[in-house]
Amino acid sequence: MRIELIVVGDEILLGQTRDTNSAYIARRLTAEGLRLERILVVGDNQEHLQKALEASSGHADIVILTGGLGPTSDDVTRPVLADFLGMPLRFRQDLADGILDRFTRRGTRPSPGWESMAHFPAGAEPLPNSQGAAPGIFAQAGARCYYALPGVPTEMQPMFDRDVLPALVRRRSSVFKSCIFKSVGVGESHLEQKIGPAEHFRPATIAFLPSIDQGVTLRLSCGGVSEQDVESVLKRGAEVIESAVRESLYAREEIALEAVVIDYLRRKGLRLSLAESCTGGLIAERLTSVPGASDVFDAGLVTYSNDAKMSLLKVPDSLLTSFGAVSAECAAAMAEGARAVREVDLALSVTGVAGPGGGSPEKPVGLVFIALASAGGTVVERHHFAGGRDSNRRRSALAALSMLYRYLSRKGLPS
């Protein structure tokens, strides 16, 4: 099954809006073993869209369109698609009622030109839009299917998930399944070594998806004719991967590391504080991005100046003089200080040289110390990252969350 995507919108060709719909659709299809064969981006231009439809219809079985469904004269997808398919636009009272009803419920006046959204290609099927006014379009021309979705991601995504993806999965003749393994603290090539040759997993395939904020995600996928066969291949492969990467594995589903950490803290009844220097609040920001973080997160102290380290965290002046703010000793004192001052179970600290300035031969840019203080004592890790300021800060935050995760998960993985 050949699937193509046509993205319609001047704002993307002008670089004013980043097209996130393509990546979303690509990711969702891939997770179901389907594959996007080509993406075409065209402007809000009748002739260009017409040509794109001709080009796609030449070899695709499924053509998905995003954008251009709104009520303004820029929105060309509805008339161009109708014309291309030979399905003239007809006014539909049911759609008009639905659109007006939505405006009434929100207490707003209908957008100018709203009636155009109720003019629908004859013979096509509307796709309900739970988040916006413009209905999507499903049309069939011979064996070829067309899906036109809105360009606004919050409208497009639920429509794609509800009305497009399941239909494509049903059309697929074979079975396809995949599972993921989220790991942290071990690089991609090292993971590859641990897991062994990809050939051992055949007919399943392995993909390594590294992220600077979330570690490396492994995806094991397999397609076949029998559900039972595919599942047993995946089960065998998953056992190999799990035992090889157990130490660094933090989730078997799409969940952020910070959410896993918050969940552990909650289940263990532990409260956490942070003492951040070079990460400047990034770890606090990540942990508090998780709804309900307030149950376990007490406070974050972004102690950027030496004075702040001394007065807020009780780091001794003499320690800063002897070892400097970027040192294992200072990291330990920051974590222990935060734990004592905030009277919490756990405190995590980071101090380092993010760059681009501030480096020296002894303390080069990228040198970072991370400490974790608990009732059992304090552990310090030393890292040397090789990137720019932003990358060094993000890698430091990931390393700190990874350290915290490893401490919390000593008794095994989340069930």
Added chain:
Amino acid sequence: MRIELIVVGDEILLGQTRDTNSAYIARRLTAEGLRLERILVVGDNQEHLQKALEASSGHADIVILTGGLGPTSDDVTRPVLADFLGMPLRFRQDLADGILDRFTRRGTRPSPGWESMAHFPAGAEPLPNSQGAAPGIFAQAGARCYYALPGVPTEMQPMFDRDVLPALVRRRSSVFKSCIFKSVGVGESHLEQKIGPAEHFRPATIAFLPSIDQGVTLRLSCGGVSEQDVESVLKRGAEVIESAVRESLYAREEIALEAVVIDYLRRKGLRLSLAESCTGGLIAERLTSVPGASDVFDAGLVTYSNDAKMSLLKVPDSLLTSFGAVSAECAAAMAEGARAVREVDLALSVTGVAGPGGGSPEKPVGLVFIALASAGGTVVERHHFAGGRDSNRRRSALAALSMLYRYLSRKGLPS
């Protein structure tokens, strides 16, 4: 001049890597009055790339390609382009020397298959790659130009800026100029009202580019035959815009609000601390993302729990009981507390209900108070945002930075 972009890479069609090159190229072209007419994304597949080149060559004057220039067998751009243009690949000793020299300087072994990168289309011109091993390709076929660039954004961007964009600008027959206005604290539609009808700026055009983290950027652009005419049109337009939006304007160049704020603090010799609740460290993270922030940024206190607000910021228990943590009173006490405890010139605080939980009829999700304490007293702002957790936190951080900016810039704009 018709410009098309062909993006080559399985990782994009699989949703594993987000294509940021398209947006970068689109934005850079638009800023020079050039326009991308179409984007095609194809996989690492000879036949698909071949078809894409045929399609683009049908109507484009300039074809830009990104990706597929590396040394592995997946990298198809070099051979397919050479074949398409009838320029057979020939080994070039100068390119081989340059590639090997790069590996030697970095003290790493050459990647397997590196020699393929020294096989170059006969008659084409290499584009030096300052950030990676694979040279880019410039080839001319009649009046049509082809530019093949690497897919890694850090390699692609400097190459595009140095070797592609200036050449396209030279080919342009007309003059084009634009200028930008970065503003914060006023919404897009309100800005539009203040500025008046777009027709008044003709032949110049205005674009409004809103960002949840940086406010609204206005771009005034004008094309024409005479440089003098274009400049005088822009000058007149810029005067109108400046006087209409003066209050909310924070920069006339591409610079982040946090960098403008840090610069102001440095020039005024003021030190800042933060007291963040619902933003959870986001404001500290943004300010410390600016190199050199340590000159003026003292500390950030992420006081998530009531206890942390009391003990770290000296917010009175009675105040929390009477008004609650989400109140104008608490915001003011947090800022004043941070200013006193840290003995700094300025302290900024944020407290609110980020959601999705924690709301009530009196204190709904999205209600946020921001306070700024200085020697002159304390000012509190009340906001009610209507988004989800992430959006509410980001809008809160922007509103806080905006408030700080307005305080610092009382005496006019940065020169």
